[in-house]
Amino acid sequence: MDRNEVLAKISEIVMDITDAEDVVLTNESVPADVEDWDSLNHIQIIVGIENEYGIKFSTPEIQSFKIVGDVADMIESKLG
């Protein structure tokens, strides 16, 4: 799976939910980089990613997300 595609898809979901424009996430991005990526929107972003890829994150997995690269790693490992 292509990392850039995953990052682009996450960026798309983040833009949809935060209404921020021109978000280009990298592995090192963190929520604080995007205006309105607050805790409420974070939940919607998680659900949005789960629905997009047809996967589920566990509570510890969600807790472990520090940078966007962590999320992308998890998506890739779940999709095998």
Add this chain to the structure above:
Amino acid sequence: MEFVPTFNALRKNNKKEFSFSKKKKIAILGDSSTQFFKIALKGYGIELEVDFEIYEADYDMIEQEVFNLNSQLYDFEAEVIIVIPSVEKLLDKFYKTSGDERENFADLIIGSYSDIYQTINKNTRSKVILFNFASLNNSVFGHYGSKVRSSFVYQLRKVNYELTNLSIDSDNLFLYDLDLLQSRVGYNFRYEAKFHVSSKMVFTLDILPIISKELCDIIFSIDGSKLRKCLILDLDNTMWGGVIGDDGMEGIQIGDLGIGKAFTDLQYWAKELKRRGIILCVCSKNTESIAKEPFEKHPDMVLSLEDISVFVANWENKADNIRHIKEILNIGYDSMVFLDDNPFERNLVRKELPEVFVPELPSDPAEYSSYLRNCNLFETASVSGEDINRTKRYQEEAKRVSVKSSFSSIAGYLENLNMIGSADPFDNFSIPRVAQLTQRSNQFNLRTIRYSEADIKNICESDKHVTLAIKLKDKYGSYGLISTIIGEIQRKELFIDTWIMSCRVLKRDVEKFALNQLVEKSKSYGVDQIVGERIPTAKNVIVQDHYKNLGFIEKNGRWYLDLKDYKALDCFIQNEDKITV
């Protein structure tokens, strides 16, 4: 389930610019996280063009807000206060209750909700909507819990039951039955453990739009701005299986015949609604006397003519017939629901009368009843005894107001349907359907000659016959083979032995399209005159002027059309073969 927008769509509504004249102040008190709920409810209001001004109390502050008369809740002066306790918090409370108190747990809880309601009711003019508790078994006793008074399951059920009694005794208290919604959509659709653990959410984003929709049903029935009063019923394939004009009294499916149970169930439901005070009307494309026959004579009919306030059966378009019904009842279109199995009729009514609610009935009649139950079409905030005489009053009114003849043109609607027709000679695929049409059709059937499949095959092979199998489709889908013509060539004349059309496609110019095709075909055989005849039966009254309307001239009981001067009739059906891409 009736269509509801997604949470994401409702969230986006929140960011739209709007200005609605209809406003409503709503307070939300919950013992779980209610932020997403607020977004969903606000967004659903915008769908309905209502500006909800919402006060959301802090997390788990129900008692504090209610019992402190100086709280913001009272400053806000809400019209509606929504109180959302969760079963998850209820379980926490249960665990913290000492062993000897557990048998009284439900009484304690009910006592506290009773106090909450009384306090609000004494100090405000707000209506209160209180959520009941979603079912949950903590599985300490397994199924045996029902036999143990001190189990959580026993106490939870008692709480829900006693809440209904509390609401009966409290004029301004309305219950929102979350438990019923959960039993419909499932626990896992309502609740996602990880968001409860991490964020104190007890509702998934998926269920919030449904809850918002149902709360709006309640809110707008309380203020009377959205009360549905009237159910308008189609008959064929809606109230019974089959077509009464074709299948006859013995052939329609109702009661134990075929899938009759699906229709019987729906009739029982309609009858219950009528008992509650909902006005029932009939709007059917049928000859009136034929349509009324099952109501008068069929032993398995649940509904009788006495249940129907206004009975309209004719061949006019249904939007005009509903306008007629409205005139008699003198109620708003937005208080009407129209049930019809036929997508064409549904879409016509939606387009002509957008305020009438037209449920998208499932194609399988077996699903009618459960689908309609889930739509929650007839929310109410009160019931009264005076509704009972209503049906009779309207029946009398119906006799006074006769059907107006100024039927509006539906040409624009037909044009927008993008109808495409085809007319081909019979082939092996169409022969069984053609034979079936000759055997079953009674209404749009000019001579009612019955043919077997073998007969049709013989006609196919004869060089003295012209055959047309006519199919129709439009932007909503295909109707299949809906009309057939068999012509017999007698020298320079073509005699129409059979002309049949399914009543499903009545008033869509199919007969004009068919005649255009027949004329073209006939000319290629060197025919210069077409001859038609109607053999009258009790059921084919609708075609008594068929040939006259198509421009035939009558001589001695037969109808003649001269092909020399024939100009193709205008119709809204394009010929499939002639569509240029």
